[in-house]
Amino acid sequence: MGEQFTIQISSKLINQLADGGEKLKKKTKKPKQKLPGGHQQSQSRVSNDSETLKGTAAAGWPPQSLLFRPAAPTPQSAVTELDAIRSVVQDSEKVLERLKKQEEHMVQEVTARAKDLHEKEFKLPYQKPIPCLAEKDACLECYKENVNNALKCADLVRSFADCARRARQQVN
16 A cells, blocks of 8 residues: 555657557657746746656656647547437436436325325224223222221222223123
8 A cells, every 4th residue: 555656658658649659750849938038047947846856757748838739620420429429318318307207206105105004004993981990090099098997998999889880781
């Protein structure tokens, strides 16, 4: 991981790649721009500094010119191929949009079905109220308060028993 390496690209390699691998018969030198006296000294100092920073990698590069070459016109076959690719991309985008809409519709449908099933499955059935619940609670409370004297709860126990008898008669 800590290994360092450098890649050197020569101007010869760049020229070969730019010309499609054809050999150059004659090398042309690009003229250097002449700068006024004061600027030439600062320019040489900057270039010397940059060369010392870059080392041997900067030695092979030709000076850059400020002129740009216009792009060569593309052949007709490339244009038709690009048009075919663009139409395939447009068709793919349309299919993608349809699939997204279909997915949204399916998500809504599945969510609605899941909600319905959840309501049906987890819905508690109607629970009948427990008969005589108040009388039972009163009896238990009386027994807790009168642990040593349970006879004081006799009236509450009698009313609980009467309520239970009435509830049994209603069911039968």
